[in-house]
Amino acid sequence: MAAKRKADAMVPAEESDQLLIRPLGAGQEVGRSCIILEFKGRKIMLDCGIHPGLEGMDALPYIDLIDPAEIDLLLISHFHLDHCGALPWFLQKTSFKGRTFMTHATKAIYRWLLSDYVKVSNISADDMLYTETDLEDSMEKIETINFHEVKEVAGIKFWCYHAGHVLGAAMFMIEIAGVKLLYTGDFSRQEDRHLMAAEIPSVKPDILITESTYGTHIHEKREEREARFCNTVHDIVNREGRCLIPVFALGRAQELLLILDEYWQNHPELHDIPIYYASSLARKCMAVYQTYINAMNDKIRKAINVNNPFVFKHISNLKSMDHFDDIGPSVVMASPGMMQSGLSRELFESWCTDKRNGVIIAGYCVEGTLAKHIMTEPEEITTMSGQKLPLKMSVDYISFSAHTDYQQTSEFIRALKPPHVILVHGEQNEMARLKAALIREYEDNDEVHIEVHNPRNTEAVTLTFRGEKLAKVMGALADKKCAQDQRVSGILVKRNFNYHIMTPADLSNYTDLSVGMVTQTQAIPFTGPISLLVSQLRNLAGDVQQVEKTEKITVKIFESITLVHEAGMVLLEWVANPLNDMYADAVATVVLEVQSNPNAQKCQKETFDMEVFVERLELMMHDMFGDDCVNFKDSRNLFVTVDGATATIDPETRAVTCPDDEPLREMIEVAIHRLFEALTPVF
């Protein structure tokens, strides 16, 4: 049972220095991104996607390895299916009860994207992970966050930066107990027509979790790529062909539309050739794109004031094949992007046999898919109905998928210099090559130390962060400058991961805590003379102060117990603490004694009677040693003769001398002391 780790019995999770990162998906693969972060007892899930190449439960990340109920926070980087496709399932069908955050644009697009996914999935309703209703119900559980807005949940501080890639894509910076982690999601450091480049955070993270889709590849220059794309499209339509561009309705499609619209604008000879954007989602998605302009780059934001760049001059919407008159050359951007079914597949099948036509694959393709397959230029393909068709149309691959390449990743890491880099979201070999290249970059560098990890799914990376505990001294305690070795004492207040030391008096200034005081009052019935009581109390405490200027007789005993003489009773009052409680107990006892003992009430201060003592002493000696042993030589001392030895007793000092017989002397001395103590009035 390696997966579920119980916290070390010695150190509670909250205090432990272990930080754990475990990919449940996108570990040495592309798809179903889902990364678990555990630190100081907090559990965070980063992204919750499905694997687009798999179906049903297979497509899910390995969620069984964690307890959904223990996840405090779920952060979604962007709306691509492999980052949020499992979210409705996770929110509605598991015990997850934490909070979910994504940017505004991501939430808006997530709604329609996943709705479309549910609609076009051609597996039966029973096998679907979730329904449209689940999706709708999940919306209210998702909270939104603005870029650069700092939020705090369960002691976890987090905020996000622009990631480029697609509209609303975010890189999340997470801070727990002073340790910072940056999760890039998918990002691109190259600005394009509508998105800004990923920002480089001003705060340096201790750990960087980054995508590695393109590993050590280097993209061609943007201008070259755009030129190649436009030229390919131009060539295809020039030779009377149809140009098919299968893309997902949302995401890179918008960038391609902007490119094509501009190209058509600059090429009047193409104005008769229609460009179609075919998707049932098109109108809804464009509305979202037009709403979230402030998540785009400055150029677009400026352009929007002049005219809306997403209102295209040369591109029309196409809802379905029925609306399409296939006469003459045209460009059709059709979803779904992998041509497994739907409009793009229909068009592909009807066009693939004509060598004038061409298809342009414009995004990253996962292994084993049709799009990936046709890039190998096979002789024929299999249609949806099983028929075999020769593949004559041209196939071009021009990637606009806006992922970071090796140059961008290297620069990004160089700017941040994170001591730890965790690679996710990359095919196994690509990732391994990237890891090796990054290690090579820094192996001769003595100043910069970077550890690169590439965990498999469910494999954990454990890092240790010895946090220094810093306690800030506030308020009156901070007034004096302190010297080394000086003792500072106060109350330690801990809020999440912040520690402060202050005096109790300052508590109300800096916290919501307040100091209270408990006063005890006790009323004891007392009908005797107060003067008698006070004198008895003087015997008890010695220190009995009369309190001046009070209506009723009030005395303070032991400097802490106040006694007020009321009609028929006395009222004791004191501030509750162990010492005072004990004093109060003693005072109460005296009151009760004086009240209940009639003799005590009557009698005055007793004096020790010497005559009585001598009499008793003589009697005792008689009892001890016989009638004849005692005699008085002089008025002061007693003489006791036993067996020839004589002891001299001085009753005043109670000293006994007996030069001849030491045991006798001791015996008499003990006896005398005992008698004296018995007769002395107890004070």
Added chain:
Amino acid sequence: MAHIHYKFSSKLSYDTVVFDGPNISLTDLKKQIMGREKLRAGDCDLQIINAQTKEEDGGHIPKGSSVIVRRIPLIGAKSSSNSKTNHKYVCF
């Protein structure tokens, strides 16, 4: 007809597997569960844990037991994707 109740660790409710006989072998149980849940990818395995003892079950599981199931990656297997499946949304 004998039953075994199984629940995926992350899910909320139990489902049932039906078979003949007093017990079922671990391999057969896994096959049945995978079939019911349509788990076809070659790269995942199931961990079967006794719901009461929280320990991994042995070779044969008696009828009437409740088990917790965990999807785990198969160590050493390459991740597979079927070209038959729905790859519409793959390009990103």
